[in-house]
Amino acid sequence: xxxxxxxxxxxxxxxxxxxxxxxxxxxxxxxxxxxxxxxxxxxxxxxxxxxxxxxxxxxxxxxxxxxxxxxxxxxxxxxxxxxxxxxxxxxxxxxxxxxxxxxxxxxxxxxxxxxxxxxxxxxxxxxxxxxxxxxxxxxxxxxxxxxxxxxxxxxxxxxxxxxxxxxxxxxxxxxxxxxxxxxxxxxxxxxxxxxxxxxxxxxxxxxxxxxxxxxxxxxxxxxxxxxxxxxxxxxxxxxxxxxxxxxxxxxxxxxxxxxxxxxxxxxxxxxxxxxxxxxxxxxxxxxxxxxxxxxxxxxxxxxxxxxxxxxxxxxxxxxxxxxxxxxxxxxxxxxxxxxxxxxxxxxxxxxxxxxxxxxxxxxxxxxxxxxxxxxxxxxxxxxxxxxxxxxxxxxxxxxxxxxxxxxxxxxxxxxxxxxxxxxxxxxxxxxxxxxxxxxxxxxxxxxxxxxxx
Numbered sequence: 313x314x315x316x317x318x319x320x321x322x323x324x325x326x327x328x329x330x331x332x333x334x335x336x337x338x339x340x341x342x343x344x345x346x347x348x349x350x351x352x353x354x355x356x357x358x359x360x361x362x363x364x365x366x367x368x369x370x371x372x373x374x375x376x377x378x379x380x381x382x383x384x385x386x387x388x389x390x391x392x393x394x395x396x397x398x399x400x401x402x403x404x405x406x407x408x409x410x411x412x413x414x415x416x417x418x419x420x421x422x423x424x425x426x427x428x429x430x431x432x433x434x435x436x437x438x439x440x441x442x443x444x445x446x447x448x449x450x451x452x453x454x455x456x457x458x459x460x461x462x463x464x465x466x467x468x469x470x471x472x473x474x475x476x477x478x479x480x481x482x483x484x485x486x487x488x489x490x491x492x493x494x495x496x497x498x499x500x501x502x503x504x505x506x507x508x509x510x511x512x513x514x515x516x517x518x519x520x521x522x523x524x525x526x527x528x529x530x531x532x533x534x535x536x537x538x539x540x541x542x543x544x545x546x547x548x549x550x551x552x553x554x555x556x557x558x559x560x561x562x563x564x565x566x567x568x569x570x571x572x573x574x575x576x577x578x579x580x581x582x583x584x585x586x587x588x589x590x591x592x593x594x595x596x597x598x599x600x601x602x603x604x605x606x607x608x609x610x611x612x613x614x615x616x617x618x619x620x621x622x623x624x625x626x627x628x629x630x631x632x633x634x635x636x637x638x639x640x641x642x643x644x645x646x647x648x649x650x651x652x653x654x655x656x657x658x659x660x661x662x663x664x665x666x667x668x669x670x671x672x673x674x675x676x677x678x679x680x681x682x683x684x685x686x687x688x689x690x691x692x693x694x695x696x697x698x699x700x701x702x703x704x705x706x707x708x709x710x711x712x713x714x715x716x717x718x719x720x721x722x723x724x725x726x727x728x729x730x731x732x733x734x735x736x737x738x739x740x741x742x743x744x745x746x747x748x749x750x751x752x753x754x755x756x757x758x759x760x761x762x763x764x765x
Contacts, residue, residue, distance in 0.1 A: 342762075342763045345759060345762065345763055346760075346763045349756055349759045349760060349763070352752075352756060353684065353756050355744070356744060356749065356752050356753075356756070359742065359744045359749075360660055360744070360749040361660075362660075362662075362727075363658075363703060363725060363726065363727040364725065364727075365663075365680050365689060365724065365725070365726050365727065366724065366725055367722050367723070367724055367725075368704075368723055368724065368725045369419075369423050369424040369722070369723035370424075370720065370721070370722055370723065371417075371423075371424050371425060371426045371706075371720075371721050371722075371723060372426075372718050372719065372720050372721070373394065373415065373426050373708075373718075373719045373721060374717055374718055374719075375394075375396060375413060375716075375717050375719065376409065376410070376413070376717075377398045377399075377410060377715075377717070378398070378399055378715035378716060378717055379396040379397060379398040379399065379410075379715050379716070379717075380396060380397050380399075380710055380713055380714075380715055380716075381394065381395075381396045381695060381696060381708060381710050381719050382395050382396050382397055382456075382457045382458070382459070382674055382695065382696070383395050383457070383458075383459045383460045383674060383695065383696040384460070384696035384697070384698045384706065384708065385460035385461075385462060385467070385696075385698060386462070386698045386699070386700060387414075387435075387462075387467060387487065387490075387492055388487065388489060388490030388491065388492070389490055389701065390416055390429070390431070390490055391414050391415070391416060391429050391431075391490070392414070392415045392416065392417065392426070392429075392698055392706065393412060393413075393414060393460065393467070394412070394413045394414070394415055394696075395411060395412055395457045395460060395469065395696075396411065396413075396457065397411070397456045397457055398410045398411060398715070399715045405446070405449070405450075406446075406449040406455075407446075408436050408437075408441070408442055408445050409436075411445075411457055412436050412469075413428065414428065414429035414434060414436065415427060415428060415429055416428075416429045416430075417706065417723075424723050426706070426721065433490075433491055435485060435491065435492040435493065435494060438493075438494040440494055440496075441483065441494040444483065444496070444497045445483070448471060448473070448481060448497070452473040452474075452481075454472075454473070454474070454475075455471055455472070455473050455481075456471065456472050457469065457470075457471055458470040458471060458472050458477075458480070458671065458674065459669075459671075459674060461503065461504060462487070463502060463503070463504045464502070465486065465487045465488075466484050466485065466486060466487065466495075466499070466502055467484065467485040467487055467492055468482050468483070468484050468499050468502055468503060469482065469483040469484075470482050470503070471483070477671050477672060480500060481497055481500075482497070482498070482499035482500045482502070482503060483496075483497050483499060484496065484497075484498075484499030484502055504654075506652060506653055506654065507652075508616065508617040508618075508651050508652055509617065509618050509619065509652075510618075510619045510620055511578050511580060511618075511620070512578065513576040513577070513578055513585075513587055514576060514577055514578060515574070515575075515576050516529050516531065516575040516576065516577065518571070521570055521571070522536070522550065522552055523552065524552020524553065525552055525553055525554070526538070526540075526541070526552050526553065526554055526555040527540070527552055527570045528545070528547060528552065528570070529570065529573075529575050530550065531575075531577045531584060531586070532577070532579060532584065533550070534548075534584060534601075534603050535547070535548060535584055535586075535601045535603075536548070536549070536550060536557075537575055537586060537588065538555075538570060538573075539563050539568060539570075539572070539573040539588065539590040539591065540568060540569065540570055541555060541566060542562060542563060542566035543555070543560045543561065543562055543563060544560065544561050544562070544563050544588060544590060544597065545557040545559070545560050546558060546559040546560075546586070546599065546601065546608050548606050558606060558607075558608060559599075559608035561610070563590040563591075563593070564590065564592065564593050565590065565591050565592045565593075568590065568591035568592075569591075572590075572591035573588060573589065573590050573591055574587075574588070574589040574596075575587070575588050576588075580620055580627065581624045581626075581636050582602060582603045582604045582636050583600055583601070583602055583603070583626070583627065583634070583636060584600075584601040584603060585598070585599070585600055585601075585614060585618070585627075586598065586599040586600075586601060587614075587615070595612075596612075596615055597610060597612065598610065598611055598612050598613075598614035598615050599611070600614070600627075600634055600640075602636075602638050604636070604637065604638065605637075605638040607638055609634070609640065611629065611632070611634070611642070613629045613630045613631045613632070613646075613650075614627075614629050616629070616630050616649065616650060616651055617629060617630055617650065617651045617652035617668060618652075619652050619655070619666070621633070621635075621664070621681060622657070622664060622683065623683070623754060623757070624636065625681075625683070625686060625757075628666055628679060628681065628688070630646060630650035630651070630652075630668050630677065631643050631644075631646035631650070632646075632688070633679075633681070633688045635686060637761070637764065637765070639686070641688065643690070643691055645693075646677060646691065647670050647673065647675045647677065647693065648670070649670050649671075649672070650668035650669065650670050650675075650677050651668060651669060651670070651671075652666070652667075652668055653667045653668060653669040653676075654667055655667070656699075656728055657728075658727040658728050658729065659729055659731075660727065660749045660750065660753065661683065661749060661750025661751075661753045661754065662682060662683050662684060662727065662749070662753045663680055663681065663682055663683065663727045663728070664680070664681045664683065665678060665679070665680050665681075665726070665728050666678070666679040666680075666681065667679075667697070673695075674695050674696075675693060675694070675695060675709075676693070676694050676695070676696075676697050677691045677692070677693055678691060678692040678693075678694070678697065678707075679691050680726075683753050683754070683757050684753060684756055684757050684760060685760075686757065686760070686761070692707060692724075693709060694707040694708060694709045695708060695709050695710050696708050699726070699728060700730070701729065701730030702729060702730070703725065703726045703727060703728055703729040703730075704723060704724065704725060704726070705723070705724040705725075705726050705728075706721055706722070706723055706724075707721065707722050707724060708720065708721040708722070
């Protein structure tokens with residue numbers, strides 16, 4: 313410890329400030345630890361490399377007809393299937409080429425190009441598929457393409473054929489390398505069943521009710537909830553003598569008993585999630601109670617979807633995230649009704665990509681979470697996303713519903729490489745390589761959390 317630091321501590325002791333002494337020592341140790349971790353993280357990045365999520369190119373795709381683009385998907389290693397809903401005017405029949413197009417992306421010194429796929433192996437020309445496609449548009453006049461999925465080596469094309477979003481018909485192909493073989497138009501059972509939440513809500517029981525002048529429901533002996541006497545109240549003390557708490561908001565019906573409300577909960581690390589529907593109300597209200605900070609935040613997006621971040625970091629939901637230490641962020645421009653679709657982790661273990669999807673408009677929201685910084689980048693909103701094995705990604709968004717022939721797209725560089733690409737890389741035999749990048753990321757992240765604390 314330097315002479316100046318010792319002098320500061322001795323002066324604080326002389327002034328009788330024991331708290332100040334502890335603060336100074338913790339600050340000094342935290343600063344020293346952060347400097348060491350910064351150096352370690354810099355060496356780690358130099359050793360293993362670090363790929364940022366950023367735009368590296370812009371391209372334009374030209375379609376044969378005026379259309380509204382709907383989705384895009386990679387097929388094999390070379391092809392991109394582009395799907396859209398077309399407006400044909402006086403044309404009486406819809407052909408396969410009016411809805412589907414195959415493209416390939418190339419890169420040169422002049423930049424990126426997306427051009428029609430010229431190889432003769434065009435799986436869209438299969439006669440059985442063409443017949444099934446024509447029958448679909450002939451018998452269901454309101455047919456529209458919804459989305460693509462690649463699941464268990466099968467390509468699925470989902471069409472809405474009725475008034476409801478779940479009135480669907482699904483075409484499916486078997487992907488074999490760089491080829492796709494048509495199976496049939498009965499692929500509904502192959503659609504991935506993704507739960508909107510990765511935890512279970514627990515309904516509070518009658519045994520959890522605590523009677524008194526101001527009764528409440530006991531949630532795990534850590535937080536107490538009631539919706540009586542005109543307010544929804546959340547308390548941190550098991551005190552029924554008064555109705556005060558750390559959070560209050562009005563309910564629609566003030567004349568209700570303790571048993572009239574539906575109160576669910578889930579404990580995830582230091583966080584307790586609450587799902588509450590007061591008497592005679594249509595919608596649930598959703599809250600996060602932090603047992604460490606004793607703060608309450610109402611976040612109704614939890615009801616649509618909510619999944620846990622890795623290594624008990626916290627939660628992510630359709631319009632933001634909440635960490636165990638109470639840090640959180642809400643994105644105001646997020647589309648409504650987004651639901652969790654899938655997540656993928658970068659091979660280096662540093663980044664995790666979460667994709668949420670809205671069925672009606674076909675909008676995807678991509679959230680990239682960094683395990684070291686413990687931050688979520690600003691989301692990418694797109695109508696179609698195509699992630700390649702080398703980490704490059706093509707994304708587009710139809711800014712309006714006006715049919716067009718020219719469709720701008722963005723080419724992104726991402727850290728989300730495919731498994732085959734990662735396995736093809738040489739094995740790192742250095743000291744850091746033997747430890748492993750993912751293990752270093754986890755340790756550095758924990759040390760940064762200690763510094764913040």
